[in-house]
Amino acid sequence: MVKNELKPLYRALWQTPALVGLALLLAVGINQWRPDGIPLVGDWSADARFADASGHSLVIPLEEARELFERNEVLFVDARPEYQYQEGHLPGALVIPWQEVDRYFMETAEQLEEGKTIVTYCDGESCDLSHDLALFLKDMGFADVRVLVNGWTVWKRAGLPTEGG
Amino acid sequence: MSNENEAAIRTGGYQSRIPGISRPKTAAYHAARLFMGGVFLYASYDKILKPAAFAEAVYNYQILPDAAVNLTALVLPWLELVIGACLIAGVWMPGATVISTGLMTVFIASLIYNQMRGLDIHCGCFSTETTEGPVGIWTVLRDAAFLAVSVYLMLHVFWFRRKVSISSRSERE
Numbered sequence: 001m002v003k004n005e006l007k008p009l010y011r012a013l014w015q016t017p018a019l020v021g022l023a024l025l026l027a028v029g030i031n032q033w034r035p036d037g038i039p040l041v042g043d044w045s046a047d048a049r050f051a052d053a054s055g056h057s058l059v060i061p062l063e064e065a066r067e068l069f070e071r072n073e074v075l076f077v078d079a080r081p082e083y084q085y086q087e088g089h090l091p092g093a094l095v096i097p098w099q100e101v102d103r104y105f106m107e108t109a110e111q112l113e114e115g116k117t118i119v120t121y122c123d124g125e126s127c128d129l130s131h132d133l134a135l136f137l138k139d140m141g142f143a144d145v146r147v148l149v150n151g152w153t154v155w156k157r158a159g160l161p162t163e164g165g
Numbered sequence: 166m167s168n169e170n171e172a173a174i175r176t177g178g179y180q181s182r183i184p185g186i187s188r189p190k191t192a193a194y195h196a197a198r199l200f201m202g203g204v205f206l207y208a209s210y211d212k213i214l215k216p217a218a219f220a221e222a223v224y225n226y227q228i229l230p231d232a233a234v235n236l237t238a239l240v241l242p243w244l245e246l247v248i249g250a251c252l253i254a255g256v257w258m259p260g261a262t263v264i265s266t267g268l269m270t271v272f273i274a275s276l277i278y279n280q281m282r283g284l285d286i287h288c289g290c291f292s293t294e295t296t297e298g299p300v301g302i303w304t305v306l307r308d309a310a311f312l313a314v315s316v317y318l319m320l321h322v323f324w325f326r327r328k329v330s331i332s333s334r335s336e337r338e
Contacts, residue, residue, distance in 0.1 A: 012262075036217065
């Protein structure tokens, strides 16, 4: 009687790890076999996440961005929605919200062609908009395009000048 | 649930204790396990097909260390598939209901945690497409409903069925 009452508990104790183990085997086994499998331990560093098609990192460190800015050799491009740009942005930045990239790109194309280093940014460590925008601009023929990861936040935090807002 | 005789013996054994309750309870139990099984199978499908996109979704939750992101993104959908299959087939129910409840708890905790720190992320719950829309209060409520069903199933397996099995041969669990 007592044994019977505890049966589901005993079963749960071995079934739970068994099911997890089965899922693990299936997941890893099939991942190795399929052509679009992913590495078991991925490289999620900013350099790897914000790379161009050939795997070169597009990331520009804050220090380098600041130096370019002080030499007036940089053109910032804000990839966030326009209302966020209006609330405050990096000095001299253009706005090309990734959601409406085609329209905004047509409006700003001339200003982009100044021969400066283009640095895209958005906000948040995991924000991909700036990366998507940088790849788009490279596709459009701009060679010198970089990404300032988590740009709005790190720029402000460093006490550097901003505009708007 | 292999044949009607066995079911009759089991329910008979239970009805002798509390008459008239076992039949609707049994129906609700089977409905609940089929429903949750379907939910997990459906949830696993798109994630298994697109491991890279799902890994991105897991990464965006910003909860796991980078090194654990890919393995979690690989194993999670298969775990959902395995327990979904268990729930639908009605086998290994103690293990399946424990994992089901555990998963739903972790999912809800992750959603609420990211809501509270204001992270605007996509759920990645049923689809790796961003068209699913960002996480909101409804995502949390939906998962809370799934958790309730899951807890009910677990209680049923650990408490209600135990009583049943005392007076009859237990089925494969």
